[in-house]
Amino acid sequence: MHILVINAGSSSLKAAVIEAATGERVAELSTDRLPDRGDHRATLHPFMLELREKVSGIALHGIGHRVVHGGAEFTGATRLTDAVEAKIEALNDLAPLHNPVNLAGIRLARELWPEVPHFAAFDTAFHHSLPRRSQTYALPRDLMREHGIRRYGFHGLSHQYVAGRAATFMRGDYRSLRLISCHLGNGCSVTAIEFGRSIETSMGMTPLEGLVMGTRSGDIDPGIPAYLHRKTGMDTAEIDALLNRQSGLAGLSGAGNDMRHILERSTEGDPDSQLALQVFTHRLRKYIGAYAAVMGGVDAIIFTGGIGENSSIVRHRAAQRLDYLGAVIDEDLNHSARLTATEDVIEFSRSHSRVKLLAIRTDEQLAIARDCAKLLRKEDEVNTLPTIPIAISARHCHLTRETLDKLYGPGYALTVKKQLSQPGQFAAEETVTVVGPRNRLERVRILGPLRSVDQIEISRTDEFFLGLDAPVRESGKVDNTPGCQLIGPAGSVDLEDGVICAWRHIHMTPTDAERFGVRDRDTVDVAVDGPERGLTFGNVLIRVSPDYKLEMHIDTNEGNAAKIDSGDSGVLRGTHHAGTLRRRATMVT
Ligand code: AMP
Numbered sequence: 220m221h222i223l224v225i226n227a228g229s230s231s232l233k234a235a236v237i238e239a240a241t242g243e244r245v246a247e248l249s250t251d252r253l254p255d256r257g258d259h260r261a262t263l264h265p266f267m268l269e270l271r272e273k274v275s276g277i278a279l280h281g282i283g284h285r286v287v288h289g290g291a292e293f294t295g296a297t298r299l300t301d302a303v304e305a306k307i308e309a310l311n312d313l314a315p316l317h318n319p320v321n322l323a324g325i326r327l328a329r330e331l332w333p334e335v336p337h338f339a340a341f342d343t344a345f346h347h348s349l350p351r352r353s354q355t356y357a358l359p360r361d362l363m364r365e366h367g368i369r370r371y372g373f374h375g376l377s378h379q380y381v382a383g384r385a386a387t388f389m390r391g392d393y394r395s396l397r398l399i400s401c402h403l404g405n406g407c408s409v410t411a412i413e414f415g416r417s418i419e420t421s422m423g424m425t426p427l428e429g430l431v432m433g434t435r436s437g438d439i440d441p442g443i444p445a446y447l448h449r450k451t452g453m454d455t456a457e458i459d460a461l462l463n464r465q466s467g468l469a470g471l472s473g474a475g476n477d478m479r480h481i482l483e484r485s486t487e488g489d490p491d492s493q494l495a496l497q498v499f500t501h502r503l504r505k506y507i508g509a510y511a512a513v514m515g516g517v518d519a520i521i522f523t524g525g526i527g528e529n530s531s532i533v534r535h536r537a538a539q540r541l542d543y544l545g546a547v548i549d550e551d552l553n554h555s556a557r558l559t560a561t562e563d564v565i566e567f568s569r570s571h572s573r574v575k576l577l578a579i580r581t582d583e584q585l586a587i588a589r590d591c592a593k594l595l596r597k598e599d600e601v602n603t604l605p606t607i608p609i610a611i612s613a614r615h616c617h618l619t620r621e622t623l624d625k626l627y628g629p630g631y632a633l634t635v636k637k638q639l640s641q642p643g644q645f646a647a648e649e650t651v652t653v654v655g656p657r658n659r660l661e662r663v664r665i666l667g668p669l670r671s672v673d674q675i676e677i678s679r680t681d682e683f684f685l686g687l688d689a690p691v692r693e694s695g696k697v698d699n700t701p702g703c704q705l706i707g708p709a710g711s712v713d714l715e716d717g718v719i720c721a722w723r724h725i726h727m728t729p730t731d732a733e734r735f736g737v738r739d740r741d742t743v744d745v746a747v748d749g750p751e752r753g754l755t756f757g758n759v760l761i762r763v764s765p766d767y768k769l770e771m772h773i774d775t776n777e778g779n780a781a782k783i784d785s786g787d788s789g790v791l792r793g794t795h796h797a798g799t800l801r802r803r804a805t806m807v808t
Contacts, residue, residue: 220238220239220240220280220281220588220591220592220595221236221237221238221239221245221277221278221279221280222236222237222239222279222280222281222282222283222587222588222591222592223235223236223237223270223274223279223281223282223283223332223335224236224237224282224283224284224285224584224587224588224591225270225282225283225284225285225324225328226284226285226583226584227259227263227284227285227320227321227323227324227325228317228320229253229259229262229316229317229320230251230252230253230255231249231250231251231252231253232249232250232253232263232266232267232324233248233249233584234247234248234249234270235247235248235249235584236274236277236279237584237585237588239585239588239589239591239592240592242582242585242588245277246273246274246277248266248269248270248273250266253266258323259319259320259323259324260323260326260327263320263323263324263327264327267324267327267328267331268331271331271332279332279335280335280336280592280595281335281336281337281338281591281592281594281595282328282332282335282336282337282338282591283296283337283338283339283340283587283588283590283591284299284321284324284325284328284337284338284339284340284587285321285339285340285342285376285583285587286307286317286318286321286322286325286339286340286341286342287314287317287318287321287341287342287343287373287426288310288313288314288317288318288341288342288343288371288373289307289310289339289341289342289343289344289371290306290309290310290313290343290367290371291347291367291369291371292306292310293306293339293341293343293344293347294344294347295341295344295590296338296339296340296341296344296587296590296591296593296594297338297339297341297594298336298337298338298594298598299325299329299336299337299338299339303339304322304325304326307321307322307325307339308322313367313371313424313425314425314426316463317426325337325339336595336598338587338590338591338594340376340586340587340590340591341375341376342373342374342375342376343371343372343373343375344375344376345372345375345376345378345379345410345417346371346372346373346375346410346417346420348416348417348418349370349372349417349418349419349420350418353370353418353419353420354369354370354371355369355370356368356369356370356423356424368424369424370420370422370423370424370428371422371423371424372408372410372417372420372422372423373406373408373420373422373426374402374406374408374410374420374422374426375410375417376583376586376587377400377402377523377524377581377583377586378400378402378408378410378412378417378420379417379586380581380582380583380585380586381400381402381521381523381579381581382396382398382400382412382415382521384563384564384579385398385400385519385521385564385575385577385579386398388564388566388577388579389518389519389575391518393415394414394415395414396412396414396415396518396519397411397412397413397414397514397515397516397517397518398411398412398517398518398519398520398521399411399412399507399510399511399514399517399519399520399521400412400520400521400523401503401506401507401520401521401522401523401524401527401537402523402524402527402581403430403503403522403523403524403525403526403527403530403533404433404524404525404526404527405432405433405434405476405525406422406426406432406433406435407421407429407430407431407432407437407503407524407526408420408421408422408426408429408430409421409429409430409503409506409507409510410510411510411513411514413514418513418514419509419510419513421437421506427462427463429506430499430502430503430506431467431468431471431495431498431499431502432467432468433467433468433469433476433477433478434463434464434465434466434467434468434469434470434476435462435463435464435466435467436462436466436467436470437467437502438502439462444458444462447461468481468495468499471491471494471495471498472484472489472491472492472494472495473491474489474491474492474495478525478526478530478533481495481496482496482530482532496532496533496536497536499533500533500536500537503533503537504536504537507520507537507538507541508544511544516544516545517544517545517546517574518574518575519574519575519576519577520538520541520546520574520575520576520577521577521578521579522534522537522538522576522577522578522579523578523579523580523581524581527578528558528578528579528580528581529558531553531554531556534548534553534567534576534578535548535550535553535554538553538567538576541574544574545572545573545574546568546572546573546574546575546576547568547569547571547572547574548567548568548569548572548576549567549568549569549570549572549576552565552566552567552568553567553576556578558578558579558580559580560580563579563580563582564577564578564579564580565577565578565579604734604735604790604791605731605734605769606788606789606790607725607745607769607770607771607788607789607790607791608640608769608770608771608786608787608788609747609770609771609772609773609778609783609785609786609787609788609789610640610770610771610772610773610785611772611773611774611775611777611778611783611784611785612676612721612772612773612774612775613664613774613775614653614660614663614664614675614676614677614678614681614774614775615646615663615664615665615666615675615676616651616653616663616664616665616666616673616674616675616676616705617665617666617669617670617672617673617674617676617694618651618665618669618670618673619669619670619671619672619673620669622673622705622712622714623665623669623707625707625709625710625711625712626651626705626706626707626708626709626710626711626712627649627707627708627709628708628709631709633645633647633648633649633665633667633668633669634647634648634649635647635648635667636648639666640768640770641726641766641767641768641770642766642767642768643668643766644666644667644668645666645667645668646664646665646666646667647664647665647666647667649665649707650662650663650664650665651663651665651705651706651707652705652706652707653675653677653685653703653704653705653718654685654703654704654705654706655684655685655686655687655703656685656686656687657684657685657686658684658685658686659685660677660681660684660685663675663677672695672697672717673697673705673712673714673717674694674695674697674717674719675703675705675714675717675718675719676694676719676720676721676774677689677718677719677720678720678774678775678776678777679720679774679776680775680776682718682720685703685718687701687703687718688701689701689718689719689720690719690720691719691720691721691722692719692720692721692722693721693722693724693760693762694719694721694724694762696719697716697717697719698716699716700716700717700718700719701716701718702714702715702716702717702718703717703718720774721772721774722760723756723758723759723760723771723772723773723774723777724759724760724761724762724771724772725743725745725759725760725761725762725769725770725771725772726762726764726767726768726769726770726771726772727761727762727763727767727769728763728764728765728767728768728769729763729764729765731763731769732761732763735791737761737763737791738761738763739761739762739763739764740760740761740762741760741761742758742759742760742761743759743761743791743792744756744757744758744759744791744792745759745771745789745790745791745792746789746790746792747781747783747787747788747789747790754781755792756771756773756777756781756789759771771789
């Protein structure tokens with residue numbers, strides 16, 4: 220599947236068409252320096268047009284957009300609709316630097332590729348599993364609830380991706396490992412992933428908390444902003460800009476935010492760059508120790524992102540003297556590690572190290588492409604399942620040769636009135652009178668061909684009218700059912716049993732059964748869009764035979780109650796495999 224992944228930032232835009240199964244880049248376009256044209260839409264527009272031109276020859280299956288903040292609402296990638304867009308917009312306050320531009324990209328792309336399904340993948344989604352104790356700041360409860368103040372965490376696409384790669388590399392199950400993943404790029408965060416779930420992460424309500432980053436301060440005393448305001452008169456916007464854009468490595472080193480440059484200057488003896496590197500790696504070590512404590516141990520520590528993947532010095536400083544944790548670095552392996560597209564995981568711990576130290580190439584674009592492909596496949600599964608035509612069965616009877624002889628005379632042959640949808644079945648011209656303790660029903664249609672057992676199928680209302688208490692049964696199961704008298708032109712028959720209220724059922728072929736993932740005698744739920752209201756029929760019996768044609772049969776009572784007619788159709792929902800408790804058929808709205 221070809222997925223176009225778009226990451227729209229305020230001054231950069233990265234896009235790639237990825238073959239989701241292999242990770243192959245079919246086309247790529249990116250820029251780090253979008254000229255500011257006043258608003259996000261105007262800034263992104265020329266680049267989006269260029270992108271459309273570039274991918275015009277490729278059949279796109281889906282478009283995945285990276286969205287930084289998914290709030291509490293989004294716990295995974297989501298198909299974009301106007302309603303989803305509105306929800307993302309409502310989160311603008313939580314991520315004013317990111318969500319508005321992500322959204323401008325989404326809107327432009329939905330206009331430019333209206334026929335392709337669009338999806339949003341969120342940096343916060345992986346962290347929805349954070350337990351409350353990690354989510355919660357020690358601020359007044361009501362204030363936090365009112366304003367959505369809590370820790371959300373970011374870089375989730377990367378943390379989840381590298382955790383998956385680590386598990387594969389370690390030949391372990393993702394769900395049996397405790398991992399600490401350090402994403403060190405322009406933005407930096409650490410996550411504790413316990414048995415597949417993010418349970419602690421260093422970024423909080425915004426991507427400002429935690430580690431030292433390129434231009435972001437990470438953790439500071441929360442008293443500092445108020446102190447700065449009092450001392451210097453800086454307002455909130457200025458303090459925000461200070462902490463987000465003028466701090467971190469750039470603020471400490473005075474030499475910009477590029478770690479390569481800072482490493483060079485430290486080697487040359489520049490004390491500010493040396494201190495920047497020390498503060499950066501010290502904070503990282505602190506988090507690693509803390510997260511090992513939180514999980515009660517760790518199986519692997521992962522380094523990723525531009526710095527984590529490429530800087531052996533940063534890895535060395537963060538991972539040395541972790542022997543107490545069971546992590547023993549192999550300095551030679553660390554020094555020589557070079558990640559490539561083919562060698563995307565490198566272990567740099569000693570062979571006896573209980574905890575693995577891993578450098579892993581992250582691939583957030585591929586993570587997004589895979590999420591989109593997964594959702595598309597799911598939608599396909601739903602969309603390609605056939606709808607189930609519904610037929611309403613009026614009361615009728617199936618007779619044996621012996622009974623027909625008594626009612627219509629020896630050797631009587633039924634006349635075909637109408638072929639029924641199930642192959643070989645027909646409604647006959649002939650009818651019988653069904654007599655119960657209370658009343659009689661005239662002209663009950665005989666269905667052919669003849670069978671080995673007499674069976675009278677009536678509705679609940681008919682039962683009541685006749686004065687019978689017939690059970691809901693599948694066709695052919697007539698033991699312990701009430702009998703009745705049948706009257707025909709040549710005579711009458713007293714049946715000892717045979718009256719049932721037919722269990723609503725779906726006829727299908729073995730091929731249909733395979734597509735629906737059901738077996739003979741399973742029960743399923745079927746959703747029907749009736750003209751007045753949608754409803755679900757629960758407890759619908761599956762009957763499989765190569766001689767059947769796909770069709771659901773309900774009786775007149777059920778059809779009337781649901782206001783549906785023969786010719787309507789339903790969609791299969793839940794399945795309960797045969798052997799589970801069967802209740803009396805009831806209609807569930
Ligand atoms: P990212 O946000 O993942 O693209 O990472 C960007 C960061 O990675 C920048 O701070 C770069 O300076 C840093 N980086 C890239 N290559 C290296 C390298 N060889 N050594 C140290 N840092 C690097």
